[in-house]
Amino acid sequence: MSELRRDPWVDRWVIMAPERADRPQPKSITAEWPDASADDPFAEGREAETPGELLALRTSGTLPDQPGWRVRVVPNKYPAVRAEQSGTPATEGQYQSMPGIGAHEVIIECPQFETCLSRLSLSHVQEVVWTYRERLRFHRQQAKLAHILIFKNKGRAAGATLAHTHSQLMGTPWVPSLVQQEVATSIQYWHQHQRQLWTDLLQQELAVGQRVVTVGEHFVVLCPYASRFPFETRIIPRTTESCFTRASETEIQELAELLRSTLAVMTRLHPTLAYNLILHTIPLSEQETAGFRWHLEILPRIGQTAGFEWGGGCYINTVAPETAATCLQDAWESADTA
Amino acid sequence: MSELRRDPWVDRWVIMAPERADRPQPKSITAEWPDASADDPFAEGREAETPGELLALRTSGTLPDQPGWRVRVVPNKYPAVRAEQSGTPATEGQYQSMPGIGAHEVIIECPQFETCLSRLSLSHVQEVVWTYRERLRFHRQQAKLAHILIFKNKGRAAGATLAHTHSQLMGTPWVPSLVQQEVATSIQYWHQHQRQLWTDLLQQELAVGQRVVTVGEHFVVLCPYASRFPFETRIIPRTTESCFTRASETEIQELAELLRSTLAVMTRLHPTLAYNLILHTIPLSEQETAGFRWHLEILPRIGQTAGFEWGGGCYINTVAPETAATCLQDAWESADTA
Numbered sequence: 001m002s003e004l005r006r007d008p009w010v011d012r013w014v015i016m017a018p019e020r021a022d023r024p025q026p027k028s029i030t031a032e033w034p035d036a037s038a039d040d041p042f043a044e045g046r047e048a049e050t051p052g053e054l055l056a057l058r059t060s061g062t063l064p065d066q067p068g069w070r071v072r073v074v075p076n077k078y079p080a081v082r083a084e085q086s087g088t089p090a091t092e093g094q095y096q097s098m099p100g101i102g103a104h105e106v107i108i109e110c111p112q113f114e115t116c117l118s119r120l121s122l123s124h125v126q127e128v129v130w131t132y133r134e135r136l137r138f139h140r141q142q143a144k145l146a147h148i149l150i151f152k153n154k155g156r157a158a159g160a161t162l163a164h165t166h167s168q169l170m171g172t173p174w175v176p177s178l179v180q181q182e183v184a185t186s187i188q189y190w191h192q193h194q195r196q197l198w199t200d201l202l203q204q205e206l207a208v209g210q211r212v213v214t215v216g217e218h219f220v221v222l223c224p225y226a227s228r229f230p231f232e233t234r235i236i237p238r239t240t241e242s243c244f245t246r247a248s249e250t251e252i253q254e255l256a257e258l259l260r261s262t263l264a265v266m267t268r269l270h271p272t273l274a275y276n277l278i279l280h281t282i283p284l285s286e287q288e289t290a291g292f293r294w295h296l297e298i299l300p301r302i303g304q305t306a307g308f309e310w311g312g313g314c315y316i317n318t319v320a321p322e323t324a325a326t327c328l329q330d331a332w333e334s335a336d337t338a
Numbered sequence: 339m340s341e342l343r344r345d346p347w348v349d350r351w352v353i354m355a356p357e358r359a360d361r362p363q364p365k366s367i368t369a370e371w372p373d374a375s376a377d378d379p380f381a382e383g384r385e386a387e388t389p390g391e392l393l394a395l396r397t398s399g400t401l402p403d404q405p406g407w408r409v410r411v412v413p414n415k416y417p418a419v420r421a422e423q424s425g426t427p428a429t430e431g432q433y434q435s436m437p438g439i440g441a442h443e444v445i446i447e448c449p450q451f452e453t454c455l456s457r458l459s460l461s462h463v464q465e466v467v468w469t470y471r472e473r474l475r476f477h478r479q480q481a482k483l484a485h486i487l488i489f490k491n492k493g494r495a496a497g498a499t500l501a502h503t504h505s506q507l508m509g510t511p512w513v514p515s516l517v518q519q520e521v522a523t524s525i526q527y528w529h530q531h532q533r534q535l536w537t538d539l540l541q542q543e544l545a546v547g548q549r550v551v552t553v554g555e556h557f558v559v560l561c562p563y564a565s566r567f568p569f570e571t572r573i574i575p576r577t578t579e580s581c582f583t584r585a586s587e588t589e590i591q592e593l594a595e596l597l598r599s600t601l602a603v604m605t606r607l608h609p610t611l612a613y614n615l616i617l618h619t620i621p622l623s624e625q626e627t628a629g630f631r632w633h634l635e636i637l638p639r640i641g642q643t644a645g646f647e648w649g650g651g652c653y654i655n656t657v658a659p660e661t662a663a664t665c666l667q668d669a670w671e672s673a674d675t676a
Binding site for chain 1: 343353417418431435437438497499506508514519535615618637645646650651654
């Protein structure tokens with residue numbers, strides 16, 4: 001028996017239909033590149049193959065765009081948007097356009113060939129998350145763009161074109177519609193209740209318990225009520241800050257730990273897992289607000305999106321978040337005791 | 339140089355970034371099932387393997403759920419929603435749910451094993467499109483659901499789990515958000531201008547010509563200004579009807595002809611093409627309105643959707659619709675003269 005669930009933030013219904021998991025399944029399309037390590041333009045020693053670095057965590061005494069780095073940020077070699085484009089917004093009859101002004105950066109997460117963020121050491125993952133915050137801080141100071149979306153595509157099925165573990169930063173002159181909807185709903189709720197929607201949801205989730213994977217001092221890891229995808233997971237801070245630039249060193253440390261563990265547990269359950277990791281934070285064009293709260297979303301690319309999703313903007317999910325949370329919890333505990 | 343374009347109907351920005359097509363490309367994931375014809379539950383003679391038929395176009399004298407049909411509609415064997423579910427809408431704290439009431443049907447487009455709709459005869463494709471209209475009419479008469487989405491998933495990359503060419507019908511107790519946005523924008527425009535947004539857009543497109551693929555007596559085939567995907571194409575009627583149930587026999591005939599030709603031309607350009615075909619029509623829960631216009635959308639699964647799309651609800655398209663329209667036109671003309 002299926003159930004229809006509405007997302008509390010965006011106008012999106014999800015059909016929870018576990019019985020559809022019994023369908024004949026297509027073979028996995030999440031397999032990785034066979035010999036990607038042999039041709040890895042993100043490897044240490046091949047710095048000349050990427051545009052010059054914007055930021056790097058490096059051993060002191062080493063030079064920019066030379067070996068000696070641990071995390072390295074470079075402009076995307078094939079940028080969707082770029083800083084230096086000329087032109088102005090235009091209207092042509094019913095149509096609006098803007099020049100492709102923006103920022104498109106690649107955060108190379110480690111110098112050696114490695115496909116999984118979760119296989120890096122904890123201190124290394126902390127440096128990756130710290131780098132996210134620093135790049136966001138840089139663009140907030142620049143104040144030229146409306147929004148910064150930091151995300152990660154892991155695996156071909158998640159849209160990655162290179163196997164070496166990396167994240168991306170996309171700065172745009174408009175606010176992406178999903179972020180805009182989340183922010184608008186959050187602020188409306190705040191005005192009505194003088195409390196964050198996030199606060200009330202976390203309270204409800206912790207009381208119910210069914211969808212909570214694990215609880216840290218500063219964060220809660222849970223599978224959202226209206227998950228679009230099997231094993232969709234969010235890492236939600238207990239702080240009420242709207243902007244990720246405000247994350248403290250202690251929060252960065254715990255966030256890295258929970259992110260690394262969550263991805264490791266997911267990968268143990270689904271060895272060829274492809275996923276998208278997304279950081280939602282208040283747009284640069286908005287005031288920091290008491291209503292919104294930054295958070296991380298992990299969207300596994302399990303199951304296919306098809307005409308219903310593309311044509312309607314709604315989703316069919318074959319794994320209820322309660323089931324996913326239980327699986328993740330069990331795998332987490334067996335890892336802890338291993 | 340990239341350009342940012344806003345969709346006129348839904349709040350969605352698309353980055354047109356042709357230079358990103360130069361990136362190292364992952365191998366195609368659109369390959370079909372190797373021996374699907376050997377195990378084809380949709381084949382004539384295997385009617386017992388599907389739920390009993392709801393409608394079939396058959397040779398007179400043949401019996402339901404027996405051979406002798408040309409197009410056959412059956413309930414989905416693994417339905418995401420179903421007619422007979424019990425329960426009522428529920429609220430649990432911040433969350434809303436509904437029982438999974440609805441309709442989930444499969445339209446089997448031909449009795450023999452065939453993967454491409456465009457390889458069926460013209461009269462056969464006309465019967466398929468006629469069947470879409472009949473099932474929509476049935477559900478409009480029943481008046482139990484809010485919306486009917488008819489769509490087709492062609493190829494694994496488009497989410498199909500069976501290779502035998504088929505479409506699906508999904509009836510839901512809510513209106514999918516993308517449809518709701520399109521309808522709302524259309525009605526607002528109508529109130530402001532006393533003309534359809536569609537009328538004005540078609541006029542502009544026909545005057546500019548750059549994105550028009552072909553023009554029929556009753557329809558225009560074009561690549562939309564803010565296409566999300568390479569070679570995204572719409573078939574837009576010249577009629578101002580909001581509901582596809584109003585399509586005349588003459589319109590059904592021309593629509594089938596243009597759909598078949600468009601898919602054939604696309605498949606010539608991309609032999610392993612996977613795509614979603616979507617029929618947008620006024621929700622059953624809405625009055626038929628002068629503001630909206632039903633239409634067909636073809637969304638090729640060329641290129642990957644990744645963190646930017648899933649996290650932001652915006653898109654990067656590496657083929658400008660002007661380029662796609664020119665390619666389709668050229669291929670169309672060379673087919674006409676072949």
